[in-house]
Amino acid sequence: xxxxxxxxxxxxxxxxxxxxxxxxxxxxxxxxxxxxxxxxxxxxxxxxxxxxxxxxxxxxxxxxxxxxxxxxxxxxxxxxxxxxxxxxxxxxxxxxxxxxxxxxxxxxxxxxxxxxxxxxxxxxxxxxxxxxxxxxxxxxxxxxxxxxxxxxxxxxxxxxxxxxxxxxxxxxxxxxxxxxxxxxxxxxxxxxxxxxxxxxxxxxxxxxxxxxxxxxxxxxxxxxxxxxxxxxxxxxxxxxxxxxxxxxxxxxxxxxxxxxxxxxxxxxxxxxxxxxxxxxxxxxxxxxxxxxxxxxxxxxxxxxxxxxxxxxxxxxxxxxxxxxxxxxxxxxxxxxxxxxxxxxxxxxxxxxxxxxxxxxxxxxxxxxxxxxxxxxxxxxxxxxxxxxxxxxxxxxxxxxxxxxxxxxxxxxxxxxxxxxxxxxxxxxxxxxxxxxxxxxxxxxxxxxxxxxxxxxxxxxxxxxxxxxxxxxxxxxxxxxxxxxxxxxxxxxxxxxxxxxxxxxxxxxxxxxxxxxxxxxxxxxxxxxxxxxxxxxxxxxxxxxxxxxxxxxxxxxxxxxxxxxxxxxxxxxxxxxxxxxxxxxxxxxxxxxxxxxxxxxxxxxxxxxxxxxxxxxxxxxxxxxxxxxxxxxxxxxxxxxxxxxxxxxxxxxxxxxxxxxxxxxxxxxxxxxxxxxxxxxxxxxxxxxxxxxxxxxxxxxxxxxxxxxxxxxxxxxxxxxxxxxxxxxxxxxxxxxxxxxxxxxxxxxxxxxxxxxxxxxxxxxxxxxxxxxxxxxxxxxxxxxxxxxxxxxxxxxxxxxxxxxxxxxxxxxxxxxxxxxxxxxxxxxxxxxxxxxxxxxxxxxxxxxxxxxxxxxxxxxxxxxxxxxxxxxxxxxxxxxxxxxxxxxxxxxxx
RNA sequence: GCGGACGUGGCGGAACCGGUAGACGCAAGGGACUUAAAAUCCCUCGGGCCUUGCCCGUGCGGGUUCGAUCCCCGCCGUCCGCACCA
Numbered sequence: 001x002x003x004x005x006x007x008x009x010x011x012x013x014x015x016x017x018x019x020x021x022x023x024x025x026x027x028x029x030x031x032x033x034x035x036x037x038x039x040x041x042x043x044x045x046x047x048x049x050x051x052x053x054x055x056x057x058x059x060x061x062x063x064x065x066x067x068x069x070x071x072x073x074x075x076x077x078x079x080x081x082x083x084x085x086x087x088x089x090x091x092x093x094x095x096x097x098x099x100x101x102x103x104x105x106x107x108x109x110x111x112x113x114x115x116x117x118x119x120x121x122x123x124x125x126x127x128x129x130x131x132x133x134x135x136x137x138x139x140x141x142x143x144x145x146x147x148x149x150x151x152x153x154x155x156x157x158x159x160x161x162x163x164x165x166x167x168x169x170x171x172x173x174x175x176x177x178x179x180x181x182x183x184x185x186x187x188x189x190x191x192x193x194x195x196x197x198x199x200x201x202x203x204x205x206x207x208x209x210x211x212x213x214x215x216x217x218x219x220x221x222x223x224x225x226x227x228x229x230x231x232x233x234x235x236x237x238x239x240x241x242x243x244x245x246x247x248x249x250x251x252x253x254x255x256x257x258x259x260x261x262x263x264x265x266x267x268x269x270x271x272x273x274x275x276x277x278x279x280x281x282x283x284x285x286x287x288x289x290x291x292x293x294x295x296x297x298x299x300x301x302x303x304x305x306x307x308x309x310x311x312x313x314x315x316x317x318x319x320x321x322x323x324x325x326x327x328x329x330x331x332x333x334x335x336x337x338x339x340x341x342x343x344x345x346x347x348x349x350x351x352x353x354x355x356x357x358x359x360x361x362x363x364x365x366x367x368x369x370x371x372x373x374x375x376x377x378x379x380x381x382x383x384x385x386x387x388x389x390x391x392x393x394x395x396x397x398x399x400x401x402x403x404x405x406x407x408x409x410x411x412x413x414x415x416x417x418x419x420x421x422x423x424x425x426x427x428x429x430x431x432x433x434x435x436x437x438x439x440x441x442x443x444x445x446x447x448x449x450x451x452x453x454x455x456x457x458x459x460x461x462x463x464x465x466x467x468x469x470x471x472x473x474x475x476x477x478x479x480x481x482x483x484x485x486x487x488x489x490x491x492x493x494x495x496x497x498x499x500x501x502x503x504x505x506x507x508x509x510x511x512x513x514x515x516x517x518x519x520x521x522x523x524x525x526x527x528x529x530x531x532x533x534x535x536x537x538x539x540x541x542x543x544x545x546x547x548x549x550x551x552x553x554x555x556x557x558x559x560x561x562x563x564x565x566x567x568x569x570x571x572x573x574x575x576x577x578x579x580x581x582x583x584x585x586x587x588x589x590x591x592x593x594x595x596x597x598x599x600x601x602x603x604x605x606x607x608x609x610x611x612x613x614x615x616x617x618x619x620x621x622x623x624x625x626x627x628x629x630x631x632x633x634x635x636x637x638x639x640x641x642x643x644x645x646x647x648x649x650x651x652x653x654x655x656x657x658x659x660x661x662x663x664x665x666x667x668x669x670x671x672x673x674x675x676x677x678x679x680x681x682x683x684x685x686x687x688x689x690x691x692x693x694x695x696x697x698x699x700x701x702x703x704x705x706x707x708x709x710x711x712x713x714x715x716x717x718x719x720x721x722x723x724x725x726x727x728x729x730x731x732x733x734x735x736x737x738x739x740x741x742x743x744x745x746x747x748x749x750x751x752x753x754x755x756x757x758x759x760x761x762x763x764x765x766x767x768x769x770x771x772x773x774x775x776x777x778x779x780x781x782x783x784x785x786x787x788x789x790x791x792x793x794x795x796x797x798x799x800x801x802x803x804x805x806x807x808x809x810x811x812x813x814x815x816x817x818x819x820x821x822x823x824x825x826x827x828x829x830x831x832x833x834x835x836x837x838x839x840x841x842x843x844x845x846x847x848x849x850x851x852x853x854x855x856x857x858x859x860x861x862x863x864x865x866x867x868x869x870x871x872x873x874x875x876x877x878x879x880x881x882x883x884x885x886x887x888x889x890x891x892x893x894x
Numbered sequence: 895g896c897g898g899a900c901g902u903g904g905c906g907g908a909a910c911c912g913g914u915a916g917a918c919g920c921a922a923g924g925g926a927c928u929u930a931a932a933a934u935c936c937c938u939c940g941g942g943c944c945u946u947g948c949c950c951g952u953g954c955g956g957g958u959u960c961g962a963u964c965c966c967c968g969c970c971g972u973c974c975g976c977a978c979c980a
Contacts, residue, residue, distance in 0.1 A: 242898060243975055276980060355978040365980045453979060682906045698920060758918035838914040843961040845914050883960055889913045893960045
């Protein structure tokens with residue numbers, strides 16, 4: 001046998017692998033010997049290193065890069081396998097494919113490890129990266145490792161500091177004092193997005209509110225654009241697009257200033273500005289409510305101890321979101337009153353209320369109880385009037401009442417003076433138009449205003465292991481950016497973690513610097529950047545990972561946007577929104593020329609496993625448990641003790657519940673190809689997949705089955721020129737092969753990996769019979785078998801690349817499969833001349849009609865009416881109607 | 895509360911634009927080969943019945959249609975996201 005490889009080293013040695021069954025004709029495929037050898041062959045041929053000056057059309061496929069926590073998780077493996085299937089397929093289709101890998105390497109766990117194990121965060125991180133890199137390499141991923149970097153590499157964060165300064169100079173970075181979310185366990189500030197149910201996203205600690213000076217990215221400058229552009233992201237899941245829309249939270253309304261009644265107003269206060277999306281309900285107003293930390297509330301509290309106490313109580317409860325969820329709506333009457341903008345004689349009370357948020361709108365509202373359930377509950381509690389102002393169309397204005405349930409839908413205006421009879425939409429316009437004309441203090445009483453829920457992105461973190469913010473505080477000059485020639489600001493390595501807080505804060509030589517402007521003594525900013533900054537542009541850096549500039553503009557424009565991005569849905573808001581902002585920022589600072597980083601997005605499901613728990617409450621690993629099934633019932637026993645253990649529900653693999661299977665366990669027992677195949681079979685990629693031993697064994701059986709099929713057919717097709725045929729015995733081989741070739745290609749394009757796998761199974765089933773009879777077959781059939789075998793190998797190659805190479809070598813194929821073109825299907829072979837049409841009578845299938853493909857409607861109708869079971873059903877009568885759907889079905893209506 | 899997705903055999907799931915419901919795999923049962931096991935191969939596998947064939951069946955109840963897993967209306971259930979957003 002001659003095997004030619006394209007890296008000029010002669011034939012790889014194929015060991016004769018005798019299985020555990022000496023004497024049998026067929027050898028077992030041995031992945032442990034085969035997989036490392038092919039990985040080496042690919043590496044030596046440098047097949048996956050991508051050049052920026054390659055003239056072919058580009059395709060950028062990327063999986064979200066991992067955090068180097070220590071070990072690769074099986075969930076990572078599924079994620080990277082999906083990307084790898086796409087990468088290998090697109091490469092075979094003739095694209096220049098960029099498929100890189102890197103490490104999201106800054107972050108808290110490294111510091112926690114430093115505190116707990118006295119190991120430096122840097123050492124810990126790079127050791128983890130080394131381990132995980134070798135784990136990934138075992139999976140046979142077609143990654144361009146020449147572009148690898150970690151975000152904690154000085155080379156990377158140096159460029160991030162350059163971007164920070166560019167953004168600062170462009171006005172996209174600001175420093176402001178604001179109430180921030182403080183995580184008392186991690187001792188750092190969190191962005192709103194990192195607070196989940198009132199708890200830190202990483203520590204799980206209840207978040208406190210603190211006033212701090214912080215660095216912010218002005219993501220709100222792009223709120224409208226980020227929202228509008230969601231419509232253009234056609235290859236994103238609707239779910240993610242909706243989540244982003246809601247997160248940005250655009251609303252159109254009116255900002256209205258109400259005059260305070262002078263005799264009731266605190267000194268120096270005369271106006272109260274509120275934001276409303278329902279100005280149409282202004283005649284239903286019965287109270288005003290301000291947030292506990294609204295300036296007016298604070299003023300009013302100065303001379304009112306009870307009010308001050310109430311505000312204090314709100315603030316205390318306000319920090320605990322768990323309480324907040326069930327918290328009762330409470331208010332406190334300040335005694336201040338406001339005048340209604342359309343009727344100065346009508347005054348309303350001003351309450352401080354615990355449900356009004358200072359962060360949204362103006363921190364003040366007018367309450368319209370009839371149109372808002374929360375306002376209604378509040379009014380009922382404090383005995384405030386409830387005036388219905390909008391009623392459903394057709395209701396009777398005289399009798400329409402609101403008591404326990406508010407009416408917030410569209411309708412007709414009532415009890416609203418000049419608005420009566422209008423729709424609420426018309427009333428909105430009328431109120432807005434009138435109040436825009438009305439003047440107060442020389443300005444209009446009201447202005448139309450678009451409000452966003454989106455807040456600016458606070459990026460300051462009081463932590464060591466992150467990208468230093470390249471800023472200097474000088475008493476004389478204020479805030480001075482580090483000059484670009486002085487970059488990078490390198491993280492000092494001589495730090496200790498003995499005390500809580502940020503070690504940079506107490507690093508004497510690093511922290512104290514001269515002001516770059518005036519030369520006086522100054523202090524470095526000791527905050528580091530949120531790690532979400534690191535991940536907001538790494539995909540752009542991959543296009544030119546060694547560039548002195550953050551990105552090489554030509555390369556970024558050439559490769560971006562990422563054609564297919566794959567990752568977990570947990571990043572639907574944070575990472576994806578930040579990245580969309582960041583690329584806009586990079587565009588506006590001249591680094592590249594696009595707005596959207598990710599053209600296609602796919603959110604994959606998790607790998608789950610059932611859990612096992614012993615009688616005394618210990619979680620057990622799958623490897624510690626023996627499963628027995630009898631009579632359809634499964635029972636689990638702890639191997640060490642023999643005692644029965646409880647089988648729990650499917651859950652995401654986690655260390656705490658021990659329901660994990662490591663990638664090594666799988667590769668050692670079955671090989672990487674089996675793991676890759678199994679993780680993509682059965683479940684659709686967007687759903688969770690359950691890892692089961694039976695399933696993995698089943699996948700391995702298929703690996704062996706393909707190997708057996710190829711090794712058994714090899715002698716009959718050796719040296720035969722491949723040629724498909726639609727005639728005679730050969731057709732039974734060529735037709736299924738070409739149909740599968742077409743279907744599998746289409747399925748991979750749609751990321752329907754599970755369907756592609758089903759088609760490959762079908763093809764193997766269909767080839768089995770004809771291949772077994774090949775010894776006595778004619779030349780045309782052998783040529784077809786050769787061609788079909790080559791097709792089969794190409795079809796499995798994206799999924800099981802090592803097995804594909806081994807099979808390819810066995811049939812004497814040229815070069816490496818990984819370097820060869822995806823075959824083209826023959827359109828002639830994927831259609832049949834005779835088709836089988838199902839025949840229905842009154843919508844129920846009663847039989848089939850086999851007829852020439854090109855038969856016209858009349859011919860089909862005639863043939864159908866001659867069928868026995870049709871005549872029997874019609875019983876001599878004429879059909880009322882015959883519906884012929886070309887190429888699909890016939891329905892006879894009796 | 896608001897928004898989104900989903901509901902199909904014992905299980906994971908197919909079914910492309912309204913056109914044969916259950917592809918493919920797993921599990922299970924039966925058989926062949928074997929001294930035996932493993933491996934492999936073959937058969938059965940939604941339910942029911944008067945079993946050459948017929949009836950029922952895609953969470954439930956209606957509707958549209960020659961024809962509905964798919965579209966419409968009303969429920970029930972599960973999961974996910976946001977959540978006092980004015």
